[in-house]
Amino acid sequence: MSARVFVRGLVMAFQRIESIHDIRTVAFVDVSGSFAPVFKELIARFRVSKAVYKSESEALSGIPATQADIAFIGPFSTDHSIRKLSHCQQLRSSGYHGVIILLTEEISSFGGTSGITAAGFDHYLLDSDIDAQLEDSVNWAILNRRRKNKYTLQFDNNPDALFTVDSEGRVFDINQWGTDGSGLSPKMIVVGAVNVMELGTLDCFESLIRPLIVEGNAGKTFMNSVNEGERVFQVQCRVHDVSMIGLVATVVKTDITETMYTRSMDILINSVNLLSERDNYTAGHSSRVYHYCRLISQTMGITGDKKFIRDLYFAALLHDIGKIGVRDYILLKKGPLTDQEHEVLCSHSEKGFKILQNYQFLEGSIGLVLSHHERPDGKGYPQKLISEKIPFGASIISVADGFDAMTTTRPYRKPLKYEKALAEIRDNIGTQYDPDVANAFLSTVRRETLKEATEKSTAGLSALSNELIESLL
Ligand SMILES: [Fe+2]
Ligand SMILES: [Fe+2]
Structure with missing residues (x-):
């Protein structure tokens, strides 16, 4: 024919x-x-x-x-x-x-x-x-x-970033989220044979995905998590052997930052809340310290530094978490502590550091928790750091912490009057408190500040933590 x-x-x-x-x-x-x-x-x-x-x-x-x-x-x-x-x-x-x-x-x-x-x-x-x-x-x-x-x-409406790539980084399919930040459309990438490594939206390809696209992994699924800047992603990678193409990986990259922050903070805040069942002071104290830290940051004009603020605020909420490892007879003792008991109480900074170091997103906060009882004159603990060696965030927590400790009832003493607490801070500038931080606090604190911080703390630590996470993301 x-x-x-x-x-x-x-x-x-x-x-x-x-x-x-x-x-x-x-x-x-x-x-x-x-x-x-x-x-x-x-x-x-x-x-x-x-x-x-x-x-x-x-x-x-x-x-x-x-x-x-x-x-x-x-x-x-x-x-x-x-x-x-x-x-x-x-x-x-x-x-x-x-x-x-x-x-x-x-x-x-x-x-x-x-x-x-x-x-x-x-x-x-x-x-x-x-x-x-x-x-x-x-x-x-x-x-x-x-x-x-x-x-x-x-595919396109999926809220996760989706990719199909081979071991050379050739993109066979990609959705809109997968292209985010590259300035290219999925069509431009697939038709234009843009390599995934040029895209910058799957930076973990080389370290995490390419090694998995090998014979023997076909049909297997792998899960990992990666940090990109301030965000955390879960990366699910399934390897397939596709006829005509060969080995490819279908990758689902999910932003889990908020879920991870919320779940981790829920666990940690629960611990602080449990501690406050033993020591009534801690939950309200953590909330108030958080509020004073916010006040100081605003006064010092440093709220634009998002990473610093995030690390500081998380540390403020959790700074005394290490007290869960301090026994009641020391934590709640009405009389003066023996040297040995004092040492145990002081260990809460290091205990807190150890608890929080398991959480990667708190990487920048743990140093502040460790050093919140350091003093510029080197008489603090646990490392007896002096002035500039003390992390700036820890100096902020120190002033906030000191003011709240003085103005609230403790098992061993009544609260100091507002003016007396301010005088204490003023008298200890340069020895116990960082001068810039202390002066910033003294310039902005009002009698009503105390009442406001107490009122805000009634919302509970969990609510504060959720509000903080929402404001950060
Ligand atoms: Fe403390
Ligand atoms: Fe404290």
Whole structure:
């Protein structure tokens, strides 16, 4: 059968198939020009937008970009059967998801049906029984589009960043979140063959994902977490062996910063709350110290430094958590402490440091917890640091802590009057308290500040912690 007869048969088949009306876009790779009559017929009779590619390179960039419902690969000749197979593979590698139909007069030179399927073609049209074959192809294309629409909805609207990459970093699929920050669209990345390492949205590829894309891992799923700046991501990586492509990883990158902060802080705040069941003072004390630290930060104009503020506020809420390791007879003792008891009580800074060092997001807070009882004159604990060696955040907590300790009832003494507490701070500037911090506090604190801090603390530590997390993210 000649090419002309084949083309005529195809034209007539198009005319007879009802479902062709559901096809919107068709692409023809027609280097020979043999299909000109088909295009003419399609344009005349149906509302089908079509694109004709007369060169292979044009087709390879154009078809993935337009995502036609069906791409017919001709010409009607078996001369270049091997090249046609590779065209199909290249179209798939370039991110074309539509139906690819091979037009041919025989299939043996392609390795039969299995060779054609293995090459990535969905169907082939032979010159015999062309009606049924075309109808099958068209129906498959319609189904494929519906399936793809559904997939696209689930994929693109997924709140996580999704990627499919091979071990070379070639991106086969990516959703909008995966492109975030790159300034490129998913289409630009897939069609333009942008390597995932150039994107900057999957920085953990080299260290975490590439080593997993190896034989033997196919079918396995791996979970990891990575920190990127201030945020924490969970990275789920499943390795697949995909025909025509080889080993790829489907990666789901989920921002777990808020969940991780909230869950970790819930556990820690619960510990502080449990401590306050034993020592009534601690929960209210932590809240008030947090408020005084905020006040000092605002007065000193340092709230713009987000990392510093985050570390300071978490440390303020948790600074005395180490007291959970101090026994009641010391913690609640009404009389003066023996030297040994005093030493145990002082160990709460180090105990707190040890508890919190298991939480990576508190990395910047643990040093402040450790040093919140240091003094500029070197008479503090646990390291007896002097002035500039004391972390600035710890100096802020120290003033806030000292003021609250003085103005609240303790098991061993009544609260100091407001003016007396201020005088105590003033008298100990440079020895117990950092001059800049203490002066900032003294310049802004009012009698009402005490009442406000107490009122705010009634909301509870958990509420304060949640409010803090919300403000940070
Ligand atoms: Fe303390
Ligand atoms: Fe304290």
